[in-house]
């Protein structure tokens with residue numbers, strides 16, 4: 001029977017930030033894992049886009065092709081695909097993950113973007129306040145009521161709710177007073193996330209361990225949400241790490257001698273400046289200015305131009321941090337760069353005059369097309385522009401992989417990255433999605449004796465075989481037998 005495996009996914013915590021938190025003493029339990037249990041930090045590169053649905057698909061299925069962003073336009077189904085509250089991924093899920101070996105088969109996959117073949121998800125989906133109706137899923141009431149029925153949980157949760165709301169609001173006011181502008185929307189999600197889902201997810205993990213599921217994969221998003229609202233370096237965001245550390249300790253205590261633990265993250269975060277911070281003009285408004293008569297819809301954001309009925313055409317923009325996809329055509333196929341220039345020359349010209357946009361990428365008839373600083377590059381020629389970034393060859397490889405996705409925008413835009421800060425298409429103070437800085441450098445925290453090697457990982461899909469192999473090796477291990485304590489019918 002061997003040893004079972006539990007994997008905790010800490011959203012948005014880059015490898016550098018983890019090392020900094022360790023130095024600052026914010027994560028004493030992770031320090032203990034390193035000092036006393038032989039854990040080490042394995043850095044890896046998550047690839048592009050540096051966003052959870054893409055990275056998690058890579059980790060859980062080994063295939064994240066055609067997941068170009070946190071949100072995208074499915075031309076064939078004429079549908080905006082998005083994750084989070086009101087996720088629509090279900091409507092296109094049949095197109096994905098064929099011939100894959102999902103990581104969590106027969107196990108439990110809790111608060112993740114995808115089911116990953118799991119037998120149980122304990123009713124907690126990824127950043128949705130609604131709960132899965134899947135047959136394999138317990139009803140929300142069952143898990144919530146079981147959790148709250150324990151007076152210690154209830155008291156703990158109520159106390160935590162009061163402290164958390166108080167702290168989030170005072171930090172919000174303090175940040176406003178000091179001239180920063182945390183996004184109220186993110187502040188609210190942050191509080192909800194932190195109070196409820198984080199606690200409930202931890203409880204579900206402990207329950208899954210008690211019931212003997214293996215492997216268990218669970219996502220924790222409070223750090224990422226707080227980073228979006230306040231910026232990753234803000235003291236409030238840093239303070240969330242103490243709770244993350246506490247959660248890791250609680251799960252580690254529940255291992256007994258039956259489970260091994262891996263902690264990993266999906267991407268980092270960087271400090272960002274909203275695109276409109278300078279002059280109040282959003283990208284959608286700029287595009288609408290170049291395209292009179294067209295309706296320009298930002299997802300998520302605002303809409304510009306005439307209503308759908310009277311518009312000459314529709315342009316859709318989907319944002320993930322410093323990455324924007326622009327869907328110019330209404331057809332079922334992705335347009336080539338030549339087609340876009342031929343139909344809308346003024347659009348491309350005006351976008352290129354924007355000093356907030358560092359790079360435009362498109363699919364040419366023959367090569368990948370890149371435009372930076374007003375100069376057009378074909379294929380590997382763009383490496384000279386990328387020279388200022390760490391590992392330009394790898395960034396180039398990641399860019400061309402993203403550009404090969406049929407689901408990507410006709411034009412793909414990247415915000416300027418300067419002095420460690422990036423222009424962000426979303427209204428956030430911390431972000432990720434593009435390249436530059438820590439956003440592309442997450443970690444896997446694993447025991448040295450497992451001898452895993454992530455140095456060659458250039459994209460999250462390459463983590464899947466490493467983690468699957470570890471799961472299988474542990475399962476074969478001689479030693480303490482995994483005995484499901486009380487496997488209820490589910």
Ligand SMILES: [Zn+2]
Pocket residue numbers: 012224225228432
């Ligand atoms: Zn995020």
